Every structure is written in C-alpha cells, then in structure tokens.
Amino acid sequence: MGKLYIIYFSPTGGTKKAAGIIGSAWDCEKEEIDLLNPDRDLSKCRFGGDDVCIVAVPSFGGRVPGTALERLAMLQGGKASAVLVAVYGNRDYEDTLLELKDTLDGAGFFCAAAVAAVAEHSIIHKFGEGRPDDRDKSELAAYAQRIRKHLEDGGSKGEVKVPGSRPYREYNGVPMKPAADKSCIRCGRCAKECPVQAIPQDDPAGVDRERCISCMHCIAVCPVKARHNNKLLLSAAAQKMKKSCGGRKENQLFLP
Numbered sequence: 001m002g003k004l005y006i007i008y009f010s011p012t013g014g015t016k017k018a019a020g021i022i023g024s025a026w027d028c029e030k031e032e033i034d035l036l037n038p039d040r041d042l043s044k045c046r047f048g049g050d051d052v053c054i055v056a057v058p059s060f061g062g063r064v065p066g067t068a069l070e071r072l073a074m075l076q077g078g079k080a081s082a083v084l085v086a087v088y089g090n091r092d093y094e095d096t097l098l099e100l101k102d103t104l105d106g107a108g109f110f111c112a113a114a115v116a117a118v119a120e121h122s123i124i125h126k127f128g129e130g131r132p133d134d135r136d137k138s139e140l141a142a143y144a145q146r147i148r149k150h151l152e153d154g155g156s157k158g159e160v161k162v163p164g165s166r167p168y169r170e171y172n173g174v175p176m177k178p179a180a181d182k183s184c185i186r187c188g189r190c191a192k193e194c195p196v197q198a199i200p201q202d203d204p205a206g207v208d209r210e211r212c213i214s215c216m217h218c219i220a221v222c223p224v225k226a227r228h229n230n231k232l233l234l235s236a237a238a239q240k241m242k243k244s245c246g247g248r249k250e251n252q253l254f255l256p
C-alpha cells in the first residue's frame with residue numbers, strides 16, 4: 001500500500017483519539033491532516049489509489065458538522081480507500097456515517113469500511129465519561145486489524161454500506177455558545193483557533209452567537225479554563241438527555 005492518512009475534525013480531541021487508535025494498526029508511513037487547522041490548503045491534498053485514509057468526524061445532532069463537510073469536500077480522493085469513523089457522545093449517530101460517505105464519494109474516495117465509536121460527550125461530559133476507555137481501545141484496535149486484513153485482501157467485496165437515511169435528519173444547532181468569565185487573560189488562543197472565526201480577536205471573551213457552531217474547541221484550548229456554557233442551559237440539557245444518553249452505547253464495525 002501507499003501511505004496512511006489520518007484525517008480528522010476533532011474540536012475537543014475525542015475524535016482524534018478514536019482515529020489514532022484505529023490508525024495504530026498500520027505500521028507504514030503516516031500523515032495526519034487536521035481539518036480544524038485553517039492554515040492548511042486542503043485543495044492541495046491529493047491521494048492515490050494505494051493510499052488508505054482514515055476519515056474521522058464527530059456526530060453533531062446525528063449529522064456531520066457542516067464545517068467538516070465543507071473541508072472534506074475540498075480533498076481530492078483519487079480513489080484512495082477511505083475508512084469512515086463517526087464518533088458520538090453515547091446518544092446516537094443517526095445519519096453521520098451516511099452523510100460522511102456521500103461526501104467522500106463526491107470527493108473521489110472509495111469508501112471501504114466504517115466504524116462508529118463512542119467518546120465522552122463534549123458538552124455534557126458525564127455522558128460517555130472517560131471513553132474511549134480500555135475496553136473501547138481493544139475493540140477499536142481489533143476492528144482496525146480486521147479492516148487492514150480486508151484491505152490487504154484487495155477489499156474485493158465492494159464498497160461499505162452504512163446505516164442512515166436520506167434526507168438526513170434535521171439539525172439546527174444547539175444553544176450552547178461558550179463565552180469567557182473574568183478570569184480571561186486575553187491571550188487570544190480561542191479566537192485564533194475557533195474553526196469558524198466566531199470569537200472577535202479584539203474581544204476574545206465574547207462570541208458571535210450566529211457564527212458559533214458550538215464545537216467546544218475554545219473551552220478545550222483555553223489555558224485558564226475561562227470559557228463556559230450557560231450553567232442553566234447545561235443542566236436543562238443534561239436532564240433532557242438523561243434517558244437517551246444513559247447506559248453504555250457500543251462501538252460498531254461495518255465491512256462489505
């Protein structure tokens with residue numbers, strides 16, 4: 001095979017973690033492509049038929065975050081084999097894998113395998129807390145070995161089928177728009193790294209609520225933990241989601 005690419009959109013790190021565990025099954029030359037990084041010219045990312053691309057996104061409302069879709073559509077798949085990974089916070093991922101597959105098909109990839117993986121919920125951390133845990137790690141590593149073998153055998157059974165339906169379920173965002181409290185030291189890191197420039201450079205404690213996609217990256221990168229969601233909104237959401245996010249949701253592997 002050619003090279004292994006690990007391509008991810010991971011605002012708070014759970015998606016990157018799951019993709020990394022899967023990627024560790026390959027010992028060839030590897031490259032990471034961080035879709036959050038605005039400096040990378042993705043239209044220059046061209047892959048070849050011998051390459052394997054692990055493409056990992058979080059599920060937002062059972063869909064792929066729109067910003068991730070826009071960035072994935074810029075890649076030039078060149079018939080590289082794609083391993084699709086949808087990472088979700090212990091509720092459900094509904095149409096995420098299907099939307100990811102449709103986008104990657106459109107960008108010229110060959111979708112060979114797919115994984116749904118659970119990670120800690122990036123808004124309400126008690127759901128899926130600590131995941132991927134040791135059990136997840138061994139499950140994902142075992143999936144990766146099976147995917148690798150499937151690809152080495154020529155992936156001859158055609159492209160993968162994934163769950164989901166069209167039209168995709170509606171997702172209109174969530175009301176969580178993090179802002180900073182008085183402990184903000186105006187370092188500017190959140191403003192620099194926000195994937196949609198929703199934090200004004202000259203007022204980094206604030207947030208443009210219209211632009212913000214509620215990805216929680218700014219909370220994750222703030223060095224003094226100054227950014228928060230509204231506490232009342234959080235506790236109302238936690239209460240509402242208690243049933244749907246309860247129990248232990250499983251990882252899943254899809255091969256043709």
Ligand SMILES: Cc1cc2nc3c(=O)[nH]c(=O)nc-3n(C[C@H](O)[C@H](O)[C@H](O)COP(=O)(O)O)c2cc1C
Pocket residue numbers: 009010011012013014015016058059060061062063087088089090091092093118119120121122123174213214215216
């Ligand atoms: C705006 C938003 C919407 C989300 N929607 C869902 C969802 O529909 N189902 C689910 O199980 N988890 C949901 N989650 C949780 C994330 O999918 C999960 O925490 C994922 O690991 C986040 O990826 P990251 O750690 O790479 O940022 C949502 C998280 C955010 C921020």
Ligand code: SF4
Pocket residue numbers: 177178193194195196197198199207211212213214215216217218219
């Ligand atoms: S302001 Fe919104 S979009 Fe920007 S990093 Fe924070 S949560 Fe994400």
Ligand code: SF4
Pocket residue numbers: 180183184185186187188189190191204205221222223224225226227
């Ligand atoms: S990263 Fe934190 S401390 Fe730095 S500007 Fe943003 S909110 Fe303020």
